[in-house]
Amino acid sequence: MTVASPNDFQDSLQPQGWLRYFSFSLDHKVIGIQYLVTGFLFYFIGGALAGVIRAELASPISDFVSRETYNEVLTLHGTVMIFLWIVPVVNGGFGNYLIPFYVGARDMAFPRLNAVAFWMIPPAGILLIGSYFITGAAQSGWTAYPPLSLTTPALGQVVWIVSVLLLGGSSIFGGINFIATVLKLRRPGLKLMQLPMYCWAMLGTSILVVLSTPVLAGTLLLLSFDIVAHTGFFNPALGGNVVVYQHLFWFYSHPAVYIMVLPAFGLVSEILPIHSRKPLFGYTTMVYSILAIVVLGLVVWAHHMFTSGTPPWMRLFFTIATSFIAVPTGIKFFNWLATLWGGKLALNSAMLFSCAFIVNFVFGGITGVALAQVPFDIHVHDTYFVVGHFHYIVYGGTVFVIFASIYHWYPKFTGRMLNEDLGRLHFLLTFVGFNLCFAPQHWLGLNGMPRRVAEYDPSFTTLNQISSVGALLMAISSLPFLYNVLVSAFKGQVAGDNPWNALTPEWLTSSPPPVENWIGAAPLVEHPYGYGVDEDALSVEAATGRDLWSGTGRR
Amino acid sequence: MPIPSSLVTLLVGMALVLSGLWVGYNVNLLPLAASANAPVYDSLFRVLFIIGTILFLGIVGLVVFSLVRFRRRAGDQTDGLAIEGNLPLELVWTAIPAIVVLFVGLYSYDIYQRMGGMSSLNDHSAMHQMPAMETMEASVTGAEGAPDPAARVWGGIGTGAGETNVLPVEVTAMQFAFIFHYPEGDITSGELHVPNGRPVELRMKANDVIHAFWVPQFRIKQDVIPGQPTVLTFTPTKAGSYPIICAELCGPYHGGMRSTVVVHEPDAYDTWLLKNSPVKATVASAPSTPTA
Numbered sequence: 001m002t003v004a005s006p007n008d009f010q011d012s013l014q015p016q017g018w019l020r021y022f023s024f025s026l027d028h029k030v031i032g033i034q035y036l037v038t039g040f041l042f043y044f045i046g047g048a049l050a051g052v053i054r055a056e057l058a059s060p061i062s063d064f065v066s067r068e069t070y071n072e073v074l075t076l077h078g079t080v081m082i083f084l085w086i087v088p089v090v091n092g093g094f095g096n097y098l099i100p101f102y103v104g105a106r107d108m109a110f111p112r113l114n115a116v117a118f119w120m121i122p123p124a125g126i127l128l129i130g131s132y133f134i135t136g137a138a139q140s141g142w143t144a145y146p147p148l149s150l151t152t153p154a155l156g157q158v159v160w161i162v163s164v165l166l167l168g169g170s171s172i173f174g175g176i177n178f179i180a181t182v183l184k185l186r187r188p189g190l191k192l193m194q195l196p197m198y199c200w201a202m203l204g205t206s207i208l209v210v211l212s213t214p215v216l217a218g219t220l221l222l223l224s225f226d227i228v229a230h231t232g233f234f235n236p237a238l239g240g241n242v243v244v245y246q247h248l249f250w251f252y253s254h255p256a257v258y259i260m261v262l263p264a265f266g267l268v269s270e271i272l273p274i275h276s277r278k279p280l281f282g283y284t285t286m287v288y289s290i291l292a293i294v295v296l297g298l299v300v301w302a303h304h305m306f307t308s309g310t311p312p313w314m315r316l317f318f319t320i321a322t323s324f325i326a327v328p329t330g331i332k333f334f335n336w337l338a339t340l341w342g343g344k345l346a347l348n349s350a351m352l353f354s355c356a357f358i359v360n361f362v363f364g365g366i367t368g369v370a371l372a373q374v375p376f377d378i379h380v381h382d383t384y385f386v387v388g389h390f391h392y393i394v395y396g397g398t399v400f401v402i403f404a405s406i407y408h409w410y411p412k413f414t415g416r417m418l419n420e421d422l423g424r425l426h427f428l429l430t431f432v433g434f435n436l437c438f439a440p441q442h443w444l445g446l447n448g449m450p451r452r453v454a455e456y457d458p459s460f461t462t463l464n465q466i467s468s469v470g471a472l473l474m475a476i477s478s479l480p481f482l483y484n485v486l487v488s489a490f491k492g493q494v495a496g497d498n499p500w501n502a503l504t505p506e507w508l509t510s511s512p513p514p515v516e517n518w519i520g521a522a523p524l525v526e527h528p529y530g531y532g533v534d535e536d537a538l539s540v541e542a543a544t545g546r547d548l549w550s551g552t553g554r555r
Numbered sequence: 556m557p558i559p560s561s562l563v564t565l566l567v568g569m570a571l572v573l574s575g576l577w578v579g580y581n582v583n584l585l586p587l588a589a590s591a592n593a594p595v596y597d598s599l600f601r602v603l604f605i606i607g608t609i610l611f612l613g614i615v616g617l618v619v620f621s622l623v624r625f626r627r628r629a630g631d632q633t634d635g636l637a638i639e640g641n642l643p644l645e646l647v648w649t650a651i652p653a654i655v656v657l658f659v660g661l662y663s664y665d666i667y668q669r670m671g672g673m674s675s676l677n678d679h680s681a682m683h684q685m686p687a688m689e690t691m692e693a694s695v696t697g698a699e700g701a702p703d704p705a706a707r708v709w710g711g712i713g714t715g716a717g718e719t720n721v722l723p724v725e726v727t728a729m730q731f732a733f734i735f736h737y738p739e740g741d742i743t744s745g746e747l748h749v750p751n752g753r754p755v756e757l758r759m760k761a762n763d764v765i766h767a768f769w770v771p772q773f774r775i776k777q778d779v780i781p782g783q784p785t786v787l788t789f790t791p792t793k794a795g796s797y798p799i800i801c802a803e804l805c806g807p808y809h810g811g812m813r814s815t816v817v818v819h820e821p822d823a824y825d826t827w828l829l830k831n832s833p834v835k836a837t838v839a840s841a842p843s844t845p846t847a
């Protein structure tokens with residue numbers, strides 16, 4: 001095996017400057033930014049698709065796009081947002097940028113695999129989006145349940161499978177890389193229980209990725225055999241079983257929820273202590289609760305199938321298992337609240353988005369525990385209640401954290417600050433728009449609106465229009481954000497190396513950091529959350545940077 | 556940090572519980588309850604709604620309070636207190652959610668039993684109890700040559716299971732309609748007509764893709780799965796017309812796949828039955844094309 005030696009970066013034919021972001025760069029920071037920017041491009045595509053859905057649902061009849069197009073749009077929206085936006089951004093994007101810093105390494109364990117993992121995404125994304133224009137996109141939803149996925153136009157469905165297989169492969173490569181990096185590339189002297197929480201979140205997430213994504217890949221391969229070669233794995237007409245597909249699909253796709261939210265939990269655990277000027281509360285319990293979520297997350301998948309003709313014992317088991325995920329998750333939320341308590345909270349955009357994440361996710365978590373109860377779920381399964389619930393988890397939860405993280409780490413990425421006024425405007429519009437869009441959907445679901453419909457009972461018109469207005473606000477909210485991000489890169493206030501006075505290792509180098517992360521040795525950060533005043537501690541102004549990051553002078 | 560146990564905390568907690576109870580009992584988010592199943596569901600919903608409201612208000616209150624009370628004043632560059640954890644406190648907020656979740660789980664299990672969800676755990680299939688159903692089943696299996704579908708019939712919930720005067724209705728779901736066939740009167744209909752107060756057993760099969768049978772006012776839903784018969788029982792309790800909605804994406808016209816369940820008073824149902832029952836010589840099974 002060859003190891004990327006330091007000189008490779010300087011002496012190779014690799015382009016330097018801005019061109020390196022379009023190259024097969026091995027630098028984890030470049031790859032991280034590549035993931036982030038690509039992810040945001042797909043976010044805006046997925047958002048436009050959501051706009052089509054909300055425009056269609058502004059009236060109770062199917063009048064905006066054709067019914068086939070509507071199903072293509074909802075399939076693409078789900079697939080793009082999950083596989084091309086949230087998973088790559090919170091794992092690949094922030095993971096690649098931050099994990100090597102956090103473990104005190106100069107790069108990821110497998111830099112070339114890392115670059116390969118990223119470069120699988122653009123072709124997969126282009127394939128997926130392009131299928132709409134060339135062959136017609138898949139129409140069976142992001143779940144692609146057979147027999148519907150066997151009877152809708154085959155070419156679009158096959159392209160969808162190829163695209164998701166590529167993205168799943170990318171995700172597995174990334175997961176292997178994160179596990180290896182966190183476990184094997186730690187700076188000498190750095191113990192596991194001294195790692196910043198995001199490392200633990202990524203370790204847990206990557207275990208889930210490596211265990212469950214291959215199951216999805218295998219399932220989709222079988223599905224493609226059914227479509228292309230007319231085998232009968234999932235085709236009841238040929239003796240197949242459609243419910244088996246659902247088990248296999250959700251064996252990946254429920255852990256996928258944790259693949260999307262655990263990294264967000266990790267990111268928010270980094271942001272809150274810094275802007276509260278307090279240590280992360282209950283580090284050890286936070287670590288164990290991540291591991292508990294990983295274990296429980298693998299044994300709850302059938303709660304997506306309570307109406308699928310599953311036997312009663314199965315419903316009972318998965319109800320209890322799912323409910324108990326609330327316990328480790330609850331611990332994390334209480335710990336964050338305790339981190340805020342008694343701190344010196346900076347009410348900046350990063351903090352506002354993080355606190356809104358807590359509020360949104362708690363709401364989504366409460367509806368989640370309700371949905372875990374079989375008798376409750378049987379009424380609202382496959383309705384807008386579920387749509388509202390999971391958008392509170394993935395948008396109100398993870399996407400809010402992504403925005404918080406952009407406001408928090410942008411100075412590190414670029415060396416310049418984002419404009420705070422625009423940031424708060426962005427926050428306000430997003431928060432109001434988001435709640436306006438998704439809160440009414442819970443009522444719609446309880447009262448009889450199923451999901452994935454282009455037309456609905458006219459009595460639901462008003463609430464759907466409110467929801468669409470919320471979606472419009474969310475679309476508008478991205479304008480100040482985009483302007484802020486693009487203009488601040490050139491005209492923003494110069495940030496300095498450590499604008500937040502943070503102790504985690506990525507801040508103990510220049511902004512943006514040099515190619516190998518630090519000039520000289522990587523710092524040994526034994527107390528990544530060593531904020532707060534003890535009686536005998538140094539005051540922050542009086543301490544030198546070395547005092548702060550080496551952990552001397554405290555305890 | 557000691558566990559806050561001041562009077563203020565107690566009062567805030569009491570206010571939270573009271574407001575949760577008030578919201579749970581005064582805010583109605585659910586549609587009309589029109590089956591024996593629905594009030595049971597609604598009581599579960601209320602309990603979850605109360606617990607959820609208390610939790611949500613409490614946590615939002617804490618966040619907002621922290622953001623206001625602990626905001627960084629202009630010019631303040633100092634840190635907060637270096638509190639890294641508190642084991643007793645963490646044990647408390649591990650134990651309380653665990654107890655709440657356990658209670659919710661057990662309670663919903665009880666609800667599930669009252670809805671009849673666990674019945675087929677003991678007597679493999681509720682249908683074996685009914686000789687009338689046996690014969691009908693035999694005719695169905697005979698036609699298809701399948702081994703023994705009863706062994707694979709998995710039910711949803713149903714309060715009517717095990718009762719004697721069950722009204723059997725065969726449901727066929729297809730793109731994009733439900734067809735209802737009444738073995739009793741040999742009626743085929745695009746709408747479901749049922750008498751008030753009598754348990755109904757829907758024996759459902761799908762012709763093409765997965766559909767789902769949902770009546771929001773009955774609080775029941777069951778997927779209709781090709782290659783695997785499913786059964787759903789309910790007892791309507793309020794006369795009226797309610798929507799039947801397909802809840803599983805089934806193709807372009809999924810949103811239009813709706814029907815109506817008409818709950819008649821028993822007399823009116825008998826009239827409907829008499830009026831619509833065809834001459835005995837007509838075809839025995841459901842037609843293959845939608846007639847609705």
